[in-house]
Amino acid sequence: PITAEGDYPQKKFYRSRAHCNPLSHNDTFDYPLAPSDIDWTESNYPDLAKGTVPDVLDIGCGFGGLTLALATLLPDNIILGMEIRAKVNEYVRLRVVASRKEHPGSYQNASVLRTNSMKYLPNYFSKQSTKKLFFCFPDPHFKRKNHGRRIISDRLLTEYAYILKPGGHLYCITDVKELHEWHLQKCDAHPMFRKLSDEEMSNDPCVAAMKSETEEGKKVERAGTAKYYAVYERMSEPPKVTAENFFIA
Amino acid sequence: GLNDCAFVVRDAAVCELLAPPQSDQSPSNGASMAKLPNDNNDKATKQKHETNIPNPNQIQAVAIASFSDNNQVWCAVSRYNKTLSIYRIATSETLSASISPMTVHKTVKRVLCLAFASVPSENSSSPPLHVVISGDLIGDATAHSLSDASRSRVLLGHTASMLTGLNVANHHLLTCDRDEKIRVSSFPQTFVIEGYLLGHEAFITSMDVARHFCVCVSCSGDATVRLWNYKDYQELGRFHTTRGLATRVAISPSGHHVVVLYDQSRTVDVLTTNGGTCLELLTSFECKSQPLSVKFVSDECMLVLKGEAEYMVEVKLDKKSTLFNDSRTVLAIRQVACSRNIVMPTSILETDERTGQLKLEKEAESRGAKADVLPWMKSDRIQTAKEASKRRDKRRRKNDDF
Numbered sequence: 001p002i003t004a005e006g007d008y009p010q011k012k013f014y015r016s017r018a019h020c021n022p023l024s025h026n027d028t029f030d031y032p033l034a035p036s037d038i039d040w041t042e043s044n045y046p047d048l049a050k051g052t053v054p055d056v057l058d059i060g061c062g063f064g065g066l067t068l069a070l071a072t073l074l075p076d077n078i079i080l081g082m083e084i085r086a087k088v089n090e091y092v093r094l095r096v097v098a099s100r101k102e103h104p105g106s107y108q109n110a111s112v113l114r115t116n117s118m119k120y121l122p123n124y125f126s127k128q129s130t131k132k133l134f135f136c137f138p139d140p141h142f143k144r145k146n147h148g149r150r151i152i153s154d155r156l157l158t159e160y161a162y163i164l165k166p167g168g169h170l171y172c173i174t175d176v177k178e179l180h181e182w183h184l185q186k187c188d189a190h191p192m193f194r195k196l197s198d199e200e201m202s203n204d205p206c207v208a209a210m211k212s213e214t215e216e217g218k219k220v221e222r223a224g225t226a227k228y229y230a231v232y233e234r235m236s237e238p239p240k241v242t243a244e245n246f247f248i249a
Numbered sequence: 250g251l252n253d254c255a256f257v258v259r260d261a262a263v264c265e266l267l268a269p270p271q272s273d274q275s276p277s278n279g280a281s282m283a284k285l286p287n288d289n290n291d292k293a294t295k296q297k298h299e300t301n302i303p304n305p306n307q308i309q310a311v312a313i314a315s316f317s318d319n320n321q322v323w324c325a326v327s328r329y330n331k332t333l334s335i336y337r338i339a340t341s342e343t344l345s346a347s348i349s350p351m352t353v354h355k356t357v358k359r360v361l362c363l364a365f366a367s368v369p370s371e372n373s374s375s376p377p378l379h380v381v382i383s384g385d386l387i388g389d390a391t392a393h394s395l396s397d398a399s400r401s402r403v404l405l406g407h408t409a410s411m412l413t414g415l416n417v418a419n420h421h422l423l424t425c426d427r428d429e430k431i432r433v434s435s436f437p438q439t440f441v442i443e444g445y446l447l448g449h450e451a452f453i454t455s456m457d458v459a460r461h462f463c464v465c466v467s468c469s470g471d472a473t474v475r476l477w478n479y480k481d482y483q484e485l486g487r488f489h490t491t492r493g494l495a496t497r498v499a500i501s502p503s504g505h506h507v508v509v510l511y512d513q514s515r516t517v518d519v520l521t522t523n524g525g526t527c528l529e530l531l532t533s534f535e536c537k538s539q540p541l542s543v544k545f546v547s548d549e550c551m552l553v554l555k556g557e558a559e560y561m562v563e564v565k566l567d568k569k570s571t572l573f574n575d576s577r578t579v580l581a582i583r584q585v586a587c588s589r590n591i592v593m594p595t596s597i598l599e600t601d602e603r604t605g606q607l608k609l610e611k612e613a614e615s616r617g618a619k620a621d622v623l624p625w626m627k628s629d630r631i632q633t634a635k636e637a638s639k640r641r642d643k644r645r646r647k648n649d650d651f
Contacts, residue, residue, distance in 0.1 A: 243378030
């Protein structure tokens with residue numbers, strides 16, 4: 001293999017095309033039948049106690065910058081990065097192994113999984129089992145016919161509300177203004193999410209991590225363009241739907 | 250629905266539900282007399298056409314309901330040309346020979362399953378809102394207004410999948426897809442997912458609900474029929490099928506009996522749930538032509554929709570045996586269908602013409618390099634990278650020296 005286990009991987013051997021179609025049926029994934037079938041400590045978190053379940057998800061983690069930063073920022077949570085591209089996923093896996101070797105005792109709570117999170121989230125996570133979801137610099141899918149492939153959509157927000165605990169947070173950041181407006185529009189329209197105010201956002205250290213720790217974020221920093229972000233809270237009580245507001249809701 | 254004609258039957262009276270007007274549609278006429286209501290005659294049948302161009306009026310799904318707050322019977326029919334027609338029949342009047350749709354919705358994608366539902370109002374004195382919910386080819390469940398053709402709202406979606414079954418029961422909306430999942434959402438708060446019934450290993454072909462007992466049954470391409478409790482999300486029983494791919498299941502209102510239909514097999518299995526604890530074979534019966542769909546009318550009586558000559562039969566369950574019973578309803582339908590010479594499909598499942606694979610199965614195609622040679626296992630890449638950087642350094646030194 002190009003990189004031995006325990007060595008830090010070099011990005012140039014793991015470069016992959018940025019865009020992919022998450023809705024296609026061409027890529028076959030192995031996925032469990034139900035969340036209770038998975039033993040996360042088998043390959044993802046070998047040093048942790050049995051029954052450990054991830055509660056912070058970095059969906060579309062890319063080269064793993066945020067996943068590893070969150071591991072030290074939130075030492076009491078279990079972080080899982082999810083990536084659909086095989087090469088990039090392998091890069092992050094090697095990076096986690098190398099970091100664990102270099103800093104013994106740290107990074108035991110970080111790992112990565114190769115999966116299509118648009119299709120298989122309910123297979124991996126049970127009801128209200130996660131506390132935070134991160135969507136950093138997702139693929140904008142500019143063409144109108146590809147808007148259905150965007151990771152934040154009203155159908156998928158229902159699934160995210162299912163796996164998030166009440167009071168859990170959903171973070172999204174992008175450098176494309178149009179995509180940010182789309183995120184705001186979709187999340188505001190979904191009855192289970194409430195937008196956090198600027199003051200509430202500034203109190204959260206994860207927001208700062210999201211802005212500066214991802215590879216994409218650093219690229220945007222070098223280019224000097226703006227970053228747009230928002231944080232939403234998953235509400236505990238769903239609003240009532242009646243005959244009067246059924247078609248307007 | 251029989252091929253491209255839909256009928257509603259009351260006792261011995263048959264009324265044709267006409268297709269919405271179109272430029273290339275030939276005029277059709279209905280049949281028969283009129284009498285008293287009989288609500289439980291809804292069937293669905295899909296056609297797999299031998300030629301390449303399916304009939305645009307071919308029926309995809311039907312549904313029927315009557316609501317306690319008004320004296321009307323509502324029918325919904327969805328066709329291949331992406332129209333969803335809604336018909337209203339007053340229970341007090343006599344049945345006319347044929348009726349036109351009251352509302353016609355144009356759907357975004359072809360609708361595969363239908364169900365009626367009611368949304369309660371703010372205050373108990375106002376009437377509830379009645380809607381029809383459709384499940385389509387792209388995995389979306391949409392609610393349509395019964396009176397307004399422009400009012401529809403997408404309630405939920407199974408991403409990149411197809412909805413093969415849809416049921417509404419005690420404030421829950423159950424949807425099942427070809428990704429082996431049965432989703433239990435709240436109704437009418439469809440943006441809240443209550444849970445999933447997970448366990449099937451292949452696409453789910455059909456699902457039915459015994460609403461008074463929070464129990465549902467599903468059959469799938471993994472050769473099992475499973476019984477679930479959708480309040481606790483537990484699997485109650487499993488039955489392994491041996492007659493091929495199960496295409497339809499139905500459960501009796503009391504939850505005691507389950508009927509299973511198979512593709513390309515004229516034998517129908519009747520299972521018992523032993524009070525909701527397991528699924529075991531009770532008895533089977535043979536049909537003279539391919540059975541296509543089944544529905545329980547009462548605890549002991551079911552209607553089976555099948556191929557030519559008989560079109561529909563009524564089967565009574567008596568302890569461990571079955572009896573065929575030709576009631577007036579069955580005879581009326583048979584007479585109309587025979588007089589119109591309706592050709593019934595041989596199978597309810599759709600196949601891709603090019604590959605011959607079932608449309609419900611997911612294509613698995615590996616792209617590019619073979620999977621056994623993973624890109625990061627090819628160590629010769631390190632060598633090529635070393636040589637490339639050597640060449641680059643040499644070029645840089647040459648440019649610096651000039």
